[in-house]
Amino acid sequence: xxxxxxxxxxxxxxxxxxxxxxxxxxxxxxxxxxxxxxxxxxxxxxxxxxxxxxxxxxxxxxxxxxxxxxxxxxxxxxxxxxxxxxxxxxxxxxxxxxxxxxxxxxxxxxxxxxxxxxxxxxxxxxxxxxxxxxxxxxxxxxxxxxxxxxxxxxxxxxxxxxxxxxxxxxxxxxx
Ligand SMILES: [Zn+2]
Numbered sequence: 399x400x401x402x403x404x405x406x407x408x409x410x411x412x413x414x415x416x417x418x419x420x421x422x423x424x425x426x427x428x429x430x431x432x433x434x435x436x437x438x439x440x441x442x443x444x445x446x447x448x449x450x451x452x453x454x455x456x457x458x459x460x461x462x463x464x465x466x467x468x469x470x471x472x473x474x475x476x477x478x479x480x481x482x483x484x485x486x487x488x489x490x491x492x493x494x495x496x497x498x499x500x501x502x503x504x505x506x507x508x509x510x511x512x513x514x515x516x517x518x519x520x521x522x523x524x525x526x527x528x529x530x531x532x533x534x535x536x537x538x539x540x541x542x543x544x545x546x547x548x549x550x551x552x553x554x555x556x557x558x559x560x561x562x563x564x565x566x567x568x569x570x571x572x573x
Contacts, residue, residue: 400424401523404448406455406515413449416459416522420444425463428527432534434465434478444526446484455488455515461526467538472545476538482529491516 401418408414420442429435436442442463449456462481469476491514515521 401521401526404520404522406450406453406518406520409448409450409455411450413447416444416446416448418444418446418522418526420461420463420526424523425465428530429463429465429534432531434467434534434538437464437466437477440464444522446522448520453490455520457484457486457488457520457522457525459484461529463530465534467535469539469543469545470537471539471543471547474540476540478535478538480530480533482533484525484529486525487512488515488520490514490518 401420401424402416404414404416422436422440422442425440425442426436440463442461444459444461446457446459446461449458460481460483462479465478465480466475467478468474489512
């Protein structure tokens with residue numbers, strides 16, 4: 399299932415509200431790129447609003463999805479509730495031949511508020527994907543994981559002191 403692509407002319411003066419149930423196959427593909435997976439009964443939805451001011455579109459709302467990751471501490475599955483809010487000012491792209499509009503702006507957390515759309519079309523799937531991926535934790539772990547992450551201890555035998563630092567090492571041992 400593809401998520402709706404809204405033509406700018408579909409947005410009435412009073413704005414357009416969209417309630418979307420996100421297709422598991424779509425979600426699986428999105429989450430897969432962040433090393434997350436879906437699971438049976440996964441819930442995912444988006445509540446979006448599009449408002450239009452001349453050619454500028456303000457896209458706002460929330461997207462929520464559950465996802466499963468591998469806890470970095472205990473390596474057991476950990477279920478996550480991803481929730482992202484969207485607040486985007488979309489401006490019509492100035493056409494540059496051979497270059498997709500979405501390449502114009504590199505998205506980061508701070509810059510997620512102004513971007514462009516091309517060909518009069520707002521691809522909701524694109525923005526939902528970006529928003530969800532920004533919420534995906536880099537190091538997922540249980541809130542109260544029984545396993546504490548500890549740095550692997552350096553085996554003492556292999557620690558060798560640079561000969562030039564030897565005097566310093568001797569000094570430190572004395573203290
Ligand atoms: Zn864990």
